[in-house]
């Protein structure tokens with residue numbers, strides 16, 4: 001792991017503040033300190049992605065997976081912290097390098113229905129970015145588009161269709177084709193198979209794995225489905241209320257989870273061989289990110305919590321080769 | 333009608349007459365349900381699961397219509413009943429919950445008001461009795477601090493909480509049958525596990541029978557007693573969960589099971605069912621799955637009878653495990 005990671009986030013945080021009220025604006029002009037309470041979607045997250053690997057990001061709804069994915073792919077700027085592509089931040093780059101770097105990391109969005117403009121034909125949806133960025137000539141456009149569609153397993157005749165004429169699985173393929181059209185190195189896939197039934201899901205996952213081989217792609221794979229993540233990822237990061245609480249090679253994480261939250265989460269997985277399952281239930285619901293618990297965010301639901309967990313935030317630290325966890329139990 | 337069945341769906345056909353042609357959304361569907369039983373209804377998107385559930389409750393709107401078949405609740409055919417009579421059964425004897433709890437909940441009313449109204453729709457209750465019953469069902473679905481929740485509006489609650497309240501409302505009148513359509517699909521695994529565990533306890537404790545509609549096979553594996561697998565409007569296979577999932581007798585079921593990631597070696601290509609472009613109008617004659625089936629034979633284009641082995645029913649003449 002001495003190689004420079006292809007993509008790295010250092011101490012990333014993102015807070016979404018509600019708009020200021022008039023009173024707050026006046027108070028601020030008069031020099032009062034900012035008192036707005038925001039959603040801390042991501043708090044002090046650091047992680048690195050090596051070239052060619054698949055890093056899975058798992059966690060419950062609202063824990064900040066999409067926000068983290070958007071920051072890593074440059075769609076959203078962090079409130080603090082930095083993103084590095086091949087070791088460089090955008091400040092280290094000149095304008096041309098910055099533009100090139102932006103294309104190298106592509107995000108495939110959560111909702112294939114909302115992210116494709118219904119009034120634009122498939123051919124233009126896919127062809128727009130590479131044309132604008134001068135990656136292809138007008139003369140080679142048609143061949144290029146046909147080739148991309150075939151790569152994602154669609155017939156070139158789909159180029160003339162509109163998104164609403166496609167099934168969910170086909171739309172997801174268009175989203176992938178669109179990202180591939182600018183020749184990226186890293187794909188950030190946000191819940192790319194969540195809306196699909198099992199048979200379409202298998203097709204799209206197979207497509208991702210084939211493209212990885214063919215194009216030497218690197219993936220950040222965001223999903224709340226532990227079974228899917230186990231299947232495709234080399235390493236997995238578990239996110240809880242804006243923080244990465246554990247990160248490890250996949251087989252190790254599933255086989256020897258360390259953090260009490262990871263253990264609880266893995267206990268919820270429904271499997272085909274478990275019949276008349278006795279569900280082990282994590283007590284309580286996820287707290288609101290508007291007022292996260294003090295100390296370890298998981299302490300109100302943790303069966304192992306100690307007095308210290310209420311007051312002191314555990315640090316994410318190495319507990320074995322490549323295995324990081326943030327739990328006070330590891331200090332004992 | 334066999335005495336032990338609370339519901340019998342018999343030869344149900346629900347078709348949509350559109351300008352482009354007839355969509356046979358539900359085509360000759362038959363199954364039965366016993367008190368306290370949990371029946372899983374699985375199949376891919378568009379296979380007819382929701383329309384089956386809605387047909388049972390008489391909630392099909394034009395251009396859809398129940399063309400033939402019966403839905404017998406305690407021996408009485410509900411198909412064709414006048415609306416006031418079916419309305420008396422709906423919500424009281426047979427209740428439904430949807431993927432979106434806001435289909436059940438009214439956004440502008442407090443939870444206690446909604447629950448009181450749901451009770452009052454079917455029987456006369458005074459305020460105190462309504463409150464007591466509301467608290468009882470809220471506890472049943474695992475809501476902590478139910479007294480506080482009664483005073484909340486839906487928007488003040490998380491998605492998981494809303495879905496539990498929708499289930500609680502469905503349980504208010506102690507229905508004999510609850511039909512849940514993708515009720516936990518939009519929820520996190522943690523919340524889903526909580527709700528599934530409450531549902532199991534509920535059916536065991538109250539004798540309510542449950543039809544659990546989902547495309548997630550592993551949920552059905554963990555929850556249900558029996559399962560029906562739907563493809564293109566038909567039930568292609570039904571039986572005990574163990575029989576169907578361990579020894580599938582239809583190639584569609586086998587394909588579905590094979591494509592679940594946990595049934596494949598990690599990182600290896602997943603087994604997948606052959607892809608086709610489907611039209612809802614021109615289904616293949618005979619077995620509708622035959623243009624995707626790896627084991628198709630000449631007879632597959634003829635009408636396929638329902639075959640049975642020890643209560644395990646299937647519509648396949650060349651099944652994965654040959655019949656002895």
Ligand SMILES: Nc1ncnc2c1ncn2[C@@H]1O[C@H](COP(=O)(O)OP(=O)(O)OP(=O)(O)O)[C@@H](O)[C@H]1O
Pocket residue numbers: 016017039040041059060061062063064065066067068110224289
């Ligand atoms: N643009 C925004 N403005 C305000 N709050 C936001 C915004 N985007 C996200 N949030 C909040 O930040 C938190 C994290 O959201 P995010 O979408 O990253 O979660 P997620 O893990 O992707 O959830 P899901 O699994 O539901 O997609 C949530 O509380 C969300 O409400």
Ligand SMILES: Nc1ncnc2c1ncn2[C@@H]1O[C@H](COP(=O)(O)OP(=O)(O)OP(=O)(O)O)[C@@H](O)[C@H]1O
Pocket residue numbers: 348350355357375376377378379380381382383384394395396547612
């Ligand atoms: N109002 C309608 N008009 C025409 N066709 C309809 C209508 N409602 C449903 N259908 C068709 O009936 C078929 C069955 O639909 P149904 O909603 O039952 O599928 P499903 O199995 O519940 O799918 P999903 O998993 O996507 O919810 C589909 O082919 C659908 O297109």
Ligand code: SF4
Pocket residue numbers: 259260261296297298299300302303304305306309314326327328329
């Ligand atoms: S730090 Fe404490 S509360 Fe947090 S997971 Fe570990 S034991 Fe539980």
Ligand SMILES: [Mg+2]
Pocket residue numbers: 065066067110190191
């Ligand atoms: Mg998200």
Ligand SMILES: [Mg+2]
Pocket residue numbers: 381382383513
């Ligand atoms: Mg449906």
